[in-house]
Amino acid sequence: MLSVKSVVKNILFLSTSVFFAAALAHAATPQKPNVVLFLVDDLGWRDLGCYGSSFYETPNLDRFARENVRFTDAYSACHVCSPTRASVMTGKYPARLQMTDWLPGRREYPFQRFKNATILQHLPFAETTLAEALKEHGYATGHFGKWHLGEDPSGPLQHGFDVQVPRWNKGWPNAGYHAPFRLDALSDTTGDYLTDRLTDEALKYIEQNKDRRFFLYLSHFAVHDPIQGRADLVAKYQAKLKRGATAQRPPFILEGNPDAQHAPTRAQLDARIKEDAYRGYHVLPKQTVKIKQEQDNVQFAAMVENMDESFGRVIAKLEALGLSENTIVIFTSDNGGMSAANFGRPDRVVPATALDANFSTSNLPLRGAKGWLYEGGIRVPLLIKWPGRTARGSVTNVPAISTDLYPSILEMIGEPARPSQHPDGVSLAGVVRGETPPAREALYWHFPHYSNHGMQSPGAAIRAGDFKLLEYFENNSVQLFNLREDVSEQRDLASSQPGKVEQLRSRLHAWRKEVGAQMPTPNPDYDPSRPEYIPPPAKAKKG
Numbered sequence: 001m002l003s004v005k006s007v008v009k010n011i012l013f014l015s016t017s018v019f020f021a022a023a024l025a026h027a028a029t030p031q032k033p034n035v036v037l038f039l040v041d042d043l044g045w046r047d048l049g050c051y052g053s054s055f056y057e058t059p060n061l062d063r064f065a066r067e068n069v070r071f072t073d074a075y076s077a078c079h080v081c082s083p084t085r086a087s088v089m090t091g092k093y094p095a096r097l098q099m100t101d102w103l104p105g106r107r108e109y110p111f112q113r114f115k116n117a118t119i120l121q122h123l124p125f126a127e128t129t130l131a132e133a134l135k136e137h138g139y140a141t142g143h144f145g146k147w148h149l150g151e152d153p154s155g156p157l158q159h160g161f162d163v164q165v166p167r168w169n170k171g172w173p174n175a176g177y178h179a180p181f182r183l184d185a186l187s188d189t190t191g192d193y194l195t196d197r198l199t200d201e202a203l204k205y206i207e208q209n210k211d212r213r214f215f216l217y218l219s220h221f222a223v224h225d226p227i228q229g230r231a232d233l234v235a236k237y238q239a240k241l242k243r244g245a246t247a248q249r250p251p252f253i254l255e256g257n258p259d260a261q262h263a264p265t266r267a268q269l270d271a272r273i274k275e276d277a278y279r280g281y282h283v284l285p286k287q288t289v290k291i292k293q294e295q296d297n298v299q300f301a302a303m304v305e306n307m308d309e310s311f312g313r314v315i316a317k318l319e320a321l322g323l324s325e326n327t328i329v330i331f332t333s334d335n336g337g338m339s340a341a342n343f344g345r346p347d348r349v350v351p352a353t354a355l356d357a358n359f360s361t362s363n364l365p366l367r368g369a370k371g372w373l374y375e376g377g378i379r380v381p382l383l384i385k386w387p388g389r390t391a392r393g394s395v396t397n398v399p400a401i402s403t404d405l406y407p408s409i410l411e412m413i414g415e416p417a418r419p420s421q422h423p424d425g426v427s428l429a430g431v432v433r434g435e436t437p438p439a440r441e442a443l444y445w446h447f448p449h450y451s452n453h454g455m456q457s458p459g460a461a462i463r464a465g466d467f468k469l470l471e472y473f474e475n476n477s478v479q480l481f482n483l484r485e486d487v488s489e490q491r492d493l494a495s496s497q498p499g500k501v502e503q504l505r506s507r508l509h510a511w512r513k514e515v516g517a518q519m520p521t522p523n524p525d526y527d528p529s530r531p532e533y534i535p536p537p538a539k540a541k542k543g
């Protein structure tokens with residue numbers, strides 16, 4: 001029988017051994033890098049200085065781009081929020097997940113020939129999310145900001161995150177960017193600005209976890225509408241606009257439905273915009289809407305610079321804590337810039353006095369906007385820092401997409417890929433190291449819905465090499481562009497290159513079959529005598 005003394009001795013010996021074993025294991029395993037994923041909402045491809053904006057100032061991101069890797073041809077998996085976010089968390093195309101539209105999704109209207117395809121209302125629990133994978137590898141996981149992948153009990157806390165700030169799962173801030181925010185688990189005082197407060201909390205999280213590996217998902221509500229900048233920055237851009245305001249081009253152009261029976265040419269659209277019937281900001285005759293052409297919105301400019309400040313504060317915190325050489329930092333956006341207004345209710349009219357609240361930016365030279373399959377809807381900034389592995393200041397035109405982040409992060413932290421979880425992603429780690437790009441046949445988009453930011457038919461797209469084919473489901477129209485020669489998608493090659501069209505179309509159809517993509521179904525309430533939304537006549541000119 002053991003004496004009390006020997007039991008105590010044994011416990012002491014055991015606990016000391018456990019302590020030394022743990023310390024040895026710690027010393028033998030190199031510290032895994034931390035991961036910061038900084039995801040901005042609705043930030044357009046040209047909304048940063050390092051991507052060509054001359055109006056918005058983003059010094060922290062510009063410096064980061066100079067020191068790390070900048071992707072010129074990066075894409076979001078969808079032109080609206082939730083599908084892209086689902087692809088980031090799972091490494092799967094939204095079509096494979098049946099999460100192809102924003103949550104909860106668009107209403108049905110009788111002028112639409114199809115019903116929107118049915119979507120899941122939350123991220124499926126069968127998925128091993130990026131956060132769950134990192135948790136398995138010993139990471140603390142913090143979610144700060146926008147989720148938009150389902151309500152509780154399918155929020156971030158049920159999908160692998162230890163911490164969620166604020167406790168709010170929707171796709172927009174509850175009460176705007178100025179305090180009071182009316183958000184659980186995010187306190188505020190008068191004068192607080194949401195992006196700043198979220199950043200405060202994210203920095204606290206970094207401090208609290210500085211001695212262990214962590215995954216910080218800082219998913220800002222910014223720069224999604226409501227378009228409300230911080231007052232000091234708004235004043236700065238008001239002054240800047242006054243100094244340099246010389247409009248180079250018309251403030252808006254028209255875009256129509258490429259799938260219409262007689263789809264309008266660019267010259268026809270440019271002529272129509274001068275007609276009285278096409279005045280105003282609402283759904284215009286022949287399914288046209290207006291697209292903003294200038295980056296001159298001072299409220300939006302303030303939001304972009306403030307978001308850049310937030311990024312700069314995160315980088316500075318990592319440096320101050322000595323973590324910057326052991327932290328992977330990824331910056332991207334979930335879809336293109338909102339240069340078209342939201343006509344989720346087609347009878348909505350945006351008064352001329354409220355343009356800046358409804359049209360945030362210009363995506364030029366890219367065509368289209370958030371809500372469109374043109375490049376303006378899906379091409380986004382992507383910057384990656386992999387400490388010690390990044391070729392300083394490199395720029396790559398290797399196409400990348402948001403499904404790639406999952407396998408890229410696994411490879412960069414030295415953990416094995418999970419090919420059955422992220423079948424639609426390829427690791428970009430080699431590209432970041434400056435090696436040969438990963439083999440990939442094509443990138444795909446699938447949107448079996450009508451869009452709030454345009455009146456085009458539901459459709460899909462494929463990019464293979466330099467070519468991109470867009471296909472629309474009401475009349476099966478296609479458009480073919482060579483992005484290398486025509487990034488603005490102005491020269492439709494569909495009729496001159498029928499072989500290319502057939503090749504890409506059959507690949508797109510085969511992909512749809514492979515991923516089990518849902519197609520829109522006939523709308524029983526469709527009224528064929530009114531095949532398009534008929535807007536109210538333009539009001540008579542005043543004065």
Ligand SMILES: [Ca+2]
Pocket residue numbers: 041042080081224334335
């Ligand atoms: Ca978005």
